[in-house]
Amino acid sequence: MKSDAAGVATVRMMELGRTECLALLAGVPMGRVGFTHQALPVIRPVNHLVDGDTIIIRTHGVSALVHSASVNEIMVYEADQLDTVARTGWSVMVTGPASAVTSPAEAVRCRKLLIPWIDRDLDQIIRIRAELVTGYRLDHGR
């Protein structure tokens, strides 16, 4: 671990490529989706599935998320594993247009793979196309 003149460890953000970002995202169960509801920004923690070049999440039928997806709003999805004490970890952010999954077969497949952590009818499947993918890993310069 490199140190600066004062002996404090040097921690920098090392940019990650698209493939590594999507692999990291696929390896964690949850993240946060960002979208707009009634002209205000919203962040909600949800679980996800990386499905090719898209991120799949599920929600209930009358949610703000469904409304935003119905108009193909640009959403952002972020996941991270950061240890603020050890100063290690990574963060990945995916941005792109959202849409509702309307194919019944596709929806059934996604519902099997993605089990929500609350007991509410989260029958709507939303897909966010990963048009922009950015991320970083904290690097101790070893």
Added chain:
Amino acid sequence: MKSDAAGVATVRMMELGRTECLALLAGVPMGRVGFTHQALPVIRPVNHLVDGDTIIIRTHGVSALVHSASVNEIMVYEADQLDTVARTGWSVMVTGPASAVTSPAEAVRCRKLLIPWIDRDLDQIIRIRAELVTGYRLDHGR
């Protein structure tokens, strides 16, 4: 733990009040700020301080966050502690206008209390006014 007819534990979202939300937020070191950059939604993990009715974060001088704060953009700040396997935890979301902390004394105080996890000049202090505060806790119906 309550169970439904199939013997599966029932987990619901129990809404939390403002005071409890801010107390939960104050008890964790980090969260995610949501804002807009070049017309796109952005989510960034940062550490924070709850300071009265505001959330304080720090960033570097030329960041997109500083630009958004300079025009008093409405930002959202979310923190959570969710265990997706045990299906326990909480999430809190704060929404309100952002501004830059311009008082040098105030900025010095915030910089002492809020140590970033990367070695970059994060000298700019941003304050988000907690106008809307919502949150929930997962409830197993015990």
